[in-house]
Amino acid sequence: MTTHYLVLSALLFVIGGVGVLVRRNAIVVFMCVELMLNACNLAFVTFARQNGNLDGQIIAFFVMIVAAAEVVIGLAIIVTIFRTRRSASVDDVNLLKY
Amino acid sequence: MNGTIPAPTIEYALLAPMLVVFGAAIIGVLVEAFAPRYLRSAIHKPLTLLALAGAFVITIWQARTNIPTRPSAMGAVAIDGPALFIWGTILVLAFVSVLLINDEGHFVASASAVPGSAEEERALTEGAVHTEVYPLVLFAVGGMLLFPAANDLLAMFVALEVMSLPLYLLCGLARRRRLLSQEAAVKYFLLGAFSSAFFLYGTALLYGYAGSVDLAKIGSALGSVGGQDTLLYIGVAMLGVGLLFKIGAAPFQAWKPDVYQGSPTPITALMASGTLVAAFGALLRVFWVALGGLQWSWTPIMWGVAILTMVVGAILAITQTDIKRMLAYSSIAHGGFLLIGVVALGDKQQHNVSALSALLFYLVAYGFTTVGAFAIVTTVRDAGGEAWHLSRWAGLGKRRPLVAVVFSLFLLAFAGIPLTSGFFGKYAVFQAAVEAGATPLVVVGVVSSAIAAFFYVRVIVLMFFSDPAADGPSVVIPGGTWAVGAAAVLATVVLGVFPQPVLDLAHTAAQSLFVR
Numbered sequence: 001m002t003t004h005y006l007v008l009s010a011l012l013f014v015i016g017g018v019g020v021l022v023r024r025n026a027i028v029v030f031m032c033v034e035l036m037l038n039a040c041n042l043a044f045v046t047f048a049r050q051n052g053n054l055d056g057q058i059i060a061f062f063v064m065i066v067a068a069a070e071v072v073i074g075l076a077i078i079v080t081i082f083r084t085r086r087s088a089s090v091d092d093v094n095l096l097k098y
Numbered sequence: 099m100n101g102t103i104p105a106p107t108i109e110y111a112l113l114a115p116m117l118v119v120f121g122a123a124i125i126g127v128l129v130e131a132f133a134p135r136y137l138r139s140a141i142h143k144p145l146t147l148l149a150l151a152g153a154f155v156i157t158i159w160q161a162r163t164n165i166p167t168r169p170s171a172m173g174a175v176a177i178d179g180p181a182l183f184i185w186g187t188i189l190v191l192a193f194v195s196v197l198l199i200n201d202e203g204h205f206v207a208s209a210s211a212v213p214g215s216a217e218e219e220r221a222l223t224e225g226a227v228h229t230e231v232y233p234l235v236l237f238a239v240g241g242m243l244l245f246p247a248a249n250d251l252l253a254m255f256v257a258l259e260v261m262s263l264p265l266y267l268l269c270g271l272a273r274r275r276r277l278l279s280q281e282a283a284v285k286y287f288l289l290g291a292f293s294s295a296f297f298l299y300g301t302a303l304l305y306g307y308a309g310s311v312d313l314a315k316i317g318s319a320l321g322s323v324g325g326q327d328t329l330l331y332i333g334v335a336m337l338g339v340g341l342l343f344k345i346g347a348a349p350f351q352a353w354k355p356d357v358y359q360g361s362p363t364p365i366t367a368l369m370a371s372g373t374l375v376a377a378f379g380a381l382l383r384v385f386w387v388a389l390g391g392l393q394w395s396w397t398p399i400m401w402g403v404a405i406l407t408m409v410v411g412a413i414l415a416i417t418q419t420d421i422k423r424m425l426a427y428s429s430i431a432h433g434g435f436l437l438i439g440v441v442a443l444g445d446k447q448q449h450n451v452s453a454l455s456a457l458l459f460y461l462v463a464y465g466f467t468t469v470g471a472f473a474i475v476t477t478v479r480d481a482g483g484e485a486w487h488l489s490r491w492a493g494l495g496k497r498r499p500l501v502a503v504v505f506s507l508f509l510l511a512f513a514g515i516p517l518t519s520g521f522f523g524k525y526a527v528f529q530a531a532v533e534a535g536a537t538p539l540v541v542v543g544v545v546s547s548a549i550a551a552f553f554y555v556r557v558i559v560l561m562f563f564s565d566p567a568a569d570g571p572s573v574v575i576p577g578g579t580w581a582v583g584a585a586a587v588l589a590t591v592v593l594g595v596f597p598q599p600v601l602d603l604a605h606t607a608a609q610s611l612f613v614r
Contacts, residue, residue, distance in 0.1 A: 006306075013299055020292050029288055036295035040302050047306035056305060059252050063298065066259045070291055073263045077270055077287050081280045083212050090288070093281040096356040 005046040012039035026078045026088045030071075037067045109170045112160065112177050115153040115185055116247075119240040122149030126233030135226075142232035146196050149236060153243075154189040157182055167613055169249045173312055176249035176383070176613050183458050183607035184246045184379040191371040191465045192239045194582050196232075198364035198473055201576040205231055205271050205362055206279075213276040228271060234264040235368065242372045246379020249387075249613075251301040251311040251337075254380060258297065258344070261376060262290050265369060272362040274483030282360025289343070289353045297340025303333030304388075313388040314614040320391035334389060334396060341384060344377035347437060348406040351430045355418075358426035363484060366422065367472035370429050371465035378436055378461060382454070386443060387612045393443060400441050405542050408434030412546040416553045420486045421475055424553065425468070428512055431550055432464055438543055439527040442534040447611075449534050454608035456526035459601055463511070463519035463593050470586025471508040474501060477575050477583075485571035488557065493566025498573045502561045504587055509554040511590045514547055519593030526601070 012035055019032030041060040048056025082088045110117065122145055129141050161182045169176040198204075205228050208221035241261025248254035270283030305311050307329040308319035320330075339350065346354040358366045389396060411431025418424040439460065442453040478485045478494065478501070485491065495502035511518035514525075524547065528540045575583070593600055 009302075013295075016295070017292075020288070026284060026288065030291070033288070033291045033295055036292075037298060040295065040298040043299065043302035044305065047302065050306065051309040053309065055310060056302075059301075059305070059311065062252060062256060066256060069259065069263060073266050074287055074291065077266060077280070077283045080209065080270060081284050083210075084277065084280060090284070093284055095278055095281055096285070096360055 002046045002050045005042060009039045009042040009046065012036075012042065024089045024091055026081075026090050029090060030074050030078065034067060034071070037063055106172045108172070109166075112166060112170045113175065114156045115160075115189070116240055116243045118149055118153045118156065119236055119243060122146065123233045123236035123240060126236060130230055130233065138229040139227060142229050143200055146232045146236060147193065150189050150193040150196065150239065154186060154193070157185045157189060161186070161607075165610065167610070169314075169613060173314075174250055174253045175244070175247050176313075176387075177247055178613040179607040179610040180379065180382070180454060180458065180612060181247040183604060184375060184461070185243055187458075187462050187465060188239065188242050188372050188375050191375065191469060192235070192242070192368065194466075194469050194585055195364055195368040195371065196235060197578040197582050198367055198469070198476065199231060199235065201364075201476075201578040202227075204273060204364050204476070206273050206276060209271055231268065231271065234268055238262075238264040238268070238368070239372065242376035245376040246383060248380065248383075249313055251304065251313070251316075251384075254384070255294070255298055255301060258294055258340070258380075261373065262294070262344075265365070265373070266290060268365045268368075269357060269361040271365075272360065275360075278360040279362065280360075282357045285360075286353055286357040293340050293343035293350065296336045296343075300333045300336030300338070300340060303329045304337065307333060313384065316388040317391060317614065320389070330392075331395070334392065337384065338396070338399070341377065341381045342403060345374065345381065345433045345437075346430050347403050347433050348410040348430065351407065351410060351433075354430055355423045355426040358429070359420060359422045359486070363422070363472050363476045367469045370425070370468045370472065374429070374433065375461045375465055378440075378457065382440060382457065383612055385440065386450075387614055390443070397441060397443075400437060401536070401539060404434050404437035404441060404539060406434075407431070407437060408542060408546040412549040415550060418553075419488050421488055421491065421557075422472075422486055424488070424557070425471055425475070428550065428554075429468065431546060432512070434546070435524060435527060435543055436460060436464075438531045438536065438539050441536050441539060442527075442531040449530070450611060451605070451608050453527075453530035453534065454611065455601070455604040456523075456530040458604040458607060459597070460523035460527050462600060462604075463523040463590075466586050466589035466593070467508050467511045467519060470583055470590065471505065471512070473579050473582040473586065474505045474508065477501060477573050477579055478571050479574055480571045488560060490567070490571050491557065492560050492564040493570065494573075495562035497566050497570060501573050501575070504583055506558045506561065507587060507590060509557055511594065513551040513554045515551075517591075517594045519590045519597070521594060522597040522601070 016032045016035035020029050023029050041063050044056040044060045207226045211218035241257050244257035245261055248257050266287040269286050270280050272279035307326050308316040343350040411427050415424050415427035439453050439457040511520035514520040531540050
């Protein structure tokens, strides 16, 4: 019964993961990370149904709050670097290497 | 389901060290909100140091009176011998790092001002400072305390984020070379968020497998749940990625040199010591308590990761020309040495105790030395800030012999030369690994120690046997940095000459192993 949801969750996670690796804009990369977290939430809720306990649903709430906190920090950092460089492309942040 | 939820029991007394640190962090936020600007620094400095010292005293008191034999706070937190030892270590290292943070000139005047703009100029002339640094550090330290003590994967995930989120911000607050600092923050943030998503998906899969995120329940499900092996193995792999990323083990080490270089050096010291200790505590707990029954499956992978980490760390360190990047690669290599101890988990109780106590000792020894090394890095300065390029360190031994001698001592401790703390750390870990039958790993460890010794000695030769440049860097040692250097020298020498008390302490802490 719950297999479809798990497959959807895995698909969302992979889409997010590939997005992080191939997209250039830091904001979009960050959105892809959020997509991965939401894929986790879907998996948690599905497993909660499958296991017949509520732990997974409660965990999903925790994950949402953590994700919200992460947005605050992430946007602050990305906006700061955008103001400095006039670009949010992750290819431009290339001073630190080797 | 009769509509009532039983109230949870929380052992507040046992959680007191964390509560003190988090409480002080919240008071720090209130200070930011309500205290006038000129008072903030004067309130934050004693508040932060007192909170860390107070939490340390409570930890010691707990360790002397009663070490609980079951998990606390409804099974969410496990306060056992190893956890208390790790807490003590983290609190001391954080205290020392805060002394380094206290000295002026490390943090940006106004983080929101664009570098080089009139706004920044104005903030600099007004003498503005970001006192938010102190509550952020306290939150990060609180997360570091919870991370190795978390007894279920949800608490561990929350702790991971509480530890990391303030550090992402702190990375971007360097006063000099602000572009590099901001870049370090972006890289650390994006990669850190990416890896914590892996950790979380691994948690979800293990929850699906075992029906619980409690480490002990996952451990007991390993033998009883059948036919779900795909969930289990993918879950363990993803969880492992999340944890190994925080340690900076190869192939997840790419962030470490960039972040260590770009961050304000006191924050680098905090990350290189505190975060590493906390992450190893969490890794040990997950792989011993929850996944101990799966040992035959993950040990080969861990062997590979340990070998790769040691070799990559040691070889890439040779090619570095920047002192902070070199120390970052050295930190990667040390992560590999510590992973040898993780692999040295045997079937026999005795092996486990010796491996665990060896790891705990190594973490203390390495933590102190690395804070000391980064403290020295803050003192050697050019006109544009700290002198990072190795060529600027040439002839330092002739200009400032004391600084050069102290830095050489730390480098020799990294290399594991006898009579320094690094020697006994490595010796204990290698011995535990040989007892557990991981001799090939020890051979690789010794070889990469030898490779690593090459570049440590190269820096020492550079400092003492080349001529100083006419416009060489100046050495400025503020009071706090002086104290940090002295404490680190003391720890490095005492642990190297007279290690028995701390070894005994680590052994006692490890005796009970992790509670389930």
